[in-house]
Amino acid sequence: DTGVSQDPRHKITKRGQNVTFRCDPISEHNRLYWYRQTLGQGPEFLTYFQNEAQLEKSRLLSDRFSAERPKGSFSTLEIQRTEQGDSAMYLCASSSSTEAFFGQGTRLTVV
Amino acid sequence: AQKVTQAQTEISVVEKEDVTLDCVYETRDTTYYLFWYKQPPSGELVFLIRRNSFDEQNEISGRYSWNFQKSTSSFNFTITASQVVDSAVYFCALGGGYQKVTFGIGTKLQVIP
Numbered sequence: 001d002t003g004v005s006q007d008p009r010h011k012i013t014k015r016g017q018n019v020t021f022r023c024d025p026i027s028e029h030n031r032l033y034w035y036r037q038t039l040g041q042g043p044e045f046l047t048y049f050q051n052e053a054q055l056e057k058s059r060l061l062s063d064r065f066s067a068e069r070p071k072g073s074f075s076t077l078e079i080q081r082t083e084q085g086d087s088a089m090y091l092c093a094s095s096s097s098t099e100a101f102f103g104q105g106t107r108l109t110v111v
Numbered sequence: 112a113q114k115v116t117q118a119q120t121e122i123s124v125v126e127k128e129d130v131t132l133d134c135v136y137e138t139r140d141t142t143y144y145l146f147w148y149k150q151p152p153s154g155e156l157v158f159l160i161r162r163n164s165f166d167e168q169n170e171i172s173g174r175y176s177w178n179f180q181k182s183t184s185s186f187n188f189t190i191t192a193s194q195v196v197d198s199a200v201y202f203c204a205l206g207g208g209y210q211k212v213t214f215g216i217g218t219k220l221q222v223i224p
Binding site: 041048 | 115148153154156158161202204206211212213214215216
């Protein structure tokens with residue numbers, strides 16, 4: 001296990017389509033986070049899981065967004081009816097008590 | 112509410128110069144963690160350091176050093192003898208242990224050969 005991996009790395013979609021991203025955290029980390037980063041900004045928190053439980057959701061996470069972590073391992077983030085404003089880098093991170101590591105992100109472009 | 116301020120949005124230095132990136136934070140938590148991440152043009156966030164609020168010792172790692180001053184709520188990052196490969200966006204961030212991390216806006220560092 002070499003780190004947090006995200007798939008796909010890039011996604012181009014038409015407005016109105018649904019998209020799903022996947023994150024595989026570091027296996028021994030029980031906390032998993034999703035962040036969104038728009039151009040010129042720092043990452044903004046979306047939601048996080050401890051094991052399979054989703055413990056917090058940001059106000060940025062509209063009803064069109066849903067995240068799951070069904071078995072406490074990998075996580076998915078789905079965006080329904082994408083809008084151009086959803087274009088961003090979506091970052092996943094996992095943490096233990098002493099470290100936090102980010103994946104390489106999924107860059108979403110909505111055209 | 113937590114807040115991280117990185118007042119320098121862009122810095123340019125000539126290779127081999129030293130550069131300090133400033134970070135000021137706000138939190139009501141008594142226990143918290145401070146981070147620095149590097150984001151090169153490829154986009155991934157690279158973890159550089161994590162410090163807890165009880166440890167104010169400065170840290171040095173190679174050409175990197177960090178100065179944590181709780182009295183001024185600052186956690187500054189210095190790169191000594193900068194290199195072109197240091198060119199990236201650097202983010203300071205604040206978190207409460209396992210809690211979500213709040214990032215600053217980032218400082219874009221350009222090291223000119």
